[in-house]
Amino acid sequence: MYDALLFLHVVAAALMFVTVAVFSSYALGARVDGPTLAVARVSWGVGGLGTLLLGIWLAIDVEGYDPWDTWILIAIALWFVAYGASEAADRGGREALAGAGALAQQAVAAHWVRTALVLLLLADMIWKPWV
Amino acid sequence: MSVLAAIRPDEWELPLFVHVLSALALTGALALAATYLFSAWRSGEAAALRLGLRSLLIGVIPSWIVLRGSSEWISDKQGFADLDSPPSWIDIGYMVTDMGLLFIIASGVLAWLAVRGTRDGGNSPGSVARAAAVLLGLLVVLNVVAIWAMTTKLV
Numbered sequence: 371m372y373d374a375l376l377f378l379h380v381v382a383a384a385l386m387f388v389t390v391a392v393f394s395s396y397a398l399g400a401r402v403d404g405p406t407l408a409v410a411r412v413s414w415g416v417g418g419l420g421t422l423l424l425g426i427w428l429a430i431d432v433e434g435y436d437p438w439d440t441w442i443l444i445a446i447a448l449w450f451v452a453y454g455a456s457e458a459a460d461r462g463g464r465e466a467l468a469g470a471g472a473l474a475q476q477a478v479a480a481h482w483v484r485t486a487l488v489l490l491l492l493a494d495m496i497w498k499p500w501v
Numbered sequence: 502m503s504v505l506a507a508i509r510p511d512e513w514e515l516p517l518f519v520h521v522l523s524a525l526a527l528t529g530a531l532a533l534a535a536t537y538l539f540s541a542w543r544s545g546e547a548a549a550l551r552l553g554l555r556s557l558l559i560g561v562i563p564s565w566i567v568l569r570g571s572s573e574w575i576s577d578k579q580g581f582a583d584l585d586s587p588p589s590w591i592d593i594g595y596m597v598t599d600m601g602l603l604f605i606i607a608s609g610v611l612a613w614l615a616v617r618g619t620r621d622g623g624n625s626p627g628s629v630a631r632a633a634a635v636l637l638g639l640l641v642v643l644n645v646v647a648i649w650a651m652t653t654k655l656v
Contacts, residue, residue, distance in 0.1 A: 383525060384525050384528040387526060387528060391529030392533050398559075403540065406533065496521065497514050
C-alpha cells in the first residue's frame, strides 16, 4: 500500500511539473495554443489533487508521520498558495488563447510565483523541516 | 500494515533534491516537447514543430544532464557506486536514462529534419514529427517506470 501511494504521489508531482514546463514555455515567449494549454490544465488538476490527497493519506499511513507534523502543514499551506497563484496563471492562459496568443505579464508573474512555490514544496518533501 | 518513516543522513538531502527535481523537470519537458510535436503532426503547423525542437534543446537535454549527474552524486553518497551489483532499482534508473539519451537524440534529429523540410520545400511536418513525438511519448512512459522502481525500491 505504501509503495503504491508513494509512487502515485510522485507521479502526481510529475504532472504538476508538466504544467510548470508548459507555462514556462509561454512565459519565455511561446504562443499559447489549445493542445498545450489543455495538457497543462488537466495535469495541474489531476496532479494537484493527487499530491494533496495521496500526501495526506501517506501521512496517516506511515508510522512516525502525522498529518499535523510541521513539514506536512507547511506542504499543505504551500499547496493552497500555489493553487491560488495557478488560478491567475490559468486565467491568463485562457485569455491568451482567446486573444492575441501571448501570455499577459500578470499571468507570467503568477506562473513564476507558482513555480517557486512548487520548488519550495519539493524542498519541504526532501528536507522535512522540524521532523 | 503501516510503514516506519525513513530517516536519511543530512548529506543526502541536497543531491536527492537535485535528482528528484531534475527527474520531474525532465518528465515535464518531455511531455511539453511531445505535445508540441504531436500538435505539429496533426495541424501541420511549422511553429509547433519549432517549439517542440526548442523544448527538446532548452528543457529536455539540460534536465537529462542534471539528472544523470545527480544520479551519480546521490549514488556515491549512498554507497551504491562502489557495489559490484547494485539493487535492481539503480540498474533500472541507469537503463532508462541511458536509453533515454538515445531516444532524445533520435527525436531531436527527426524534429530538426522536419523543421528543415518545412523551410526548404514548405512541406508540412507530417510523419517525421509524429515519429519524434512517439519517441518522446515512449520516453515519458519509461520515466514513469523509473519513478516506480525508485519509489518502490525494487530489489
